[in-house]
Amino acid sequence: MRRVLLFGSGTELWEQVQRTLASRPELDVSAARSLQQVMAELAAFAPHLILADVDAPGLSRLGILDQLARRPGSPPVAILTAVDSAQLAVRALRQGAVDYVVLTPGTLARLPERLGALLDAARPPSAEASARTAGRHDAHFLDSPEMMHVVDHQGRIVDANRAELEALGYSHGEYVGRPFLDVVRPDCRQTVHEAFGAVVRGKPVQSLETTLVTKDGHPMDVEITAFPETAGSHVVVVRAIMRNITARKHDEHRRERRHQQQLQTQRELTARSQAELERVAAELVTKTRLATLGQLSASIAHDLRNPLGSIRNAAFYLKRHLGAEHARIRPFLDLIDEEVQKADEIITNLLGFARAKEPVKGPVDLRKLVECAFAQSRHGPGVECNMQGIPERYVVWADHSQFRQVLLNMIQNALEAMGEKGELAVEASRDEDYDTIVFRDTGPGVLPAIRHRLFDPLATGRAEGIGLGLAICRQIVEAHGGTIDLLEGEQAGAAFRIRLPREPQGQDG
Incomplete structure (x- = not known):
């Protein structure tokens, strides 16, 4: 007979x-009006189910749920009430x-059948089954x-x-009775809680990976x-087997x-x-642009120099x-002479692209x-050239004529940027592989808009310039196996750096 309290x-x-329940012959019903009576009935009446x-x-x-949760072996509890609240x-x-x-x-009339299903679910294991369970516990669990x-x-x-007590560092008394979630790392608890809920509903969990925290705080x-x-x-209890996978996770x-x-x-990469x-x-x-420019320059330079020569001669005659x-x-x-000279320099620069030659290097x-x-x-008259940064008898390995053209262009650019007053400082240093030459002026600096294309042909920040000087410098320096660039971060003026490979056997200076 099923006992209901x-x-x-x-x-x-x-x-x-x-x-209603007492009228059913398969049920043995008892009633309690206080918690003390419930506890007494648990011992004397041993109900299979509490309503x-x-x-x-x-x-x-x-x-009542909290009270019975603290008592091991308590029967399941079903709530029976007139309060219709989903929450x-x-x-x-x-x-x-x-x-x-x-x-x-309606529910009162069907209550016996509903309780029958609950009692079937709450049927305790037989003595024989309990003995078998205890035997498995002793043989496979402890050791x-x-x-x-x-x-x-x-x-x-x-x-x-x-094995579990030793791995986590707890004694049996410290470990038993506490919620298992206490030893689960906080950020993993929700996943473990959901998995446990599935097991309680009868669904085993296979190979759930999570992180515990040992007694001394190690994961x-x-x-x-x-x-x-x-x-x-x-479901009476949930059994779990855990495998330490810390090394594998590492x-x-x-x-x-x-x-x-x-x-x-x-x-x-x-x-x-x-x-x-x-x-x-x-x-x-x-x-490609340089080649095109060079071809164009070569085709018009001769035709331009002839009339320029005639103008110069005419001015001289007058x-x-x-x-x-x-x-x-x-x-x-005099103005005609000066402008003819500028035009001739422009033509010379243009021809530099068309007639680029391999450098013939020597000590300079x-x-x-x-x-x-x-x-x-x-x-x-107010412009000075400071060469204190150049050591005495400082020799570089370069083509004398071509490198002279580089220096002329670099110095002329700096002088035009500074105007009537300022200082151009030239410094030199070397390491095992390169000679480094730096030109610093006190002019207004380089416009941000042209920094990224400063060494391209026809790139200039001055209304009277055509933007070939630095392009020629780069062409010559790179032909020497070196580099030329604008130094960033200068507080005032502009600073350009040229790096030239040293003579393979070394040079004096």
């Missing part, structure tokens, strides 16, 4: 429930109730090398074997397999880090390759034969060449 307030409704009111006497709402029903089921029945005339534990339907640890990666142990269709993390590093390296392709493409475009009465005309003739005294180039440059 009613725990309610003794109202007419509960009297009617008791009469409790949501507001049982002497307890807070659903308080309250969910709360009751989460606290361990096996059912939530709202009493109406297994794998971590094992048993939890009740509320997730509290009922027992744990020696431990484990793989959990959990399965329900039932009595009839009711290996996986190490492989993942190595894989990410390889991906990063591959991305960097791809980026470098892409940048190199873009550089080569830009260089090809530049060379200067020789004009009398004193035409003195006011003489400045205009840098200080003397700078002095010569500065003396030949057009500059105001």
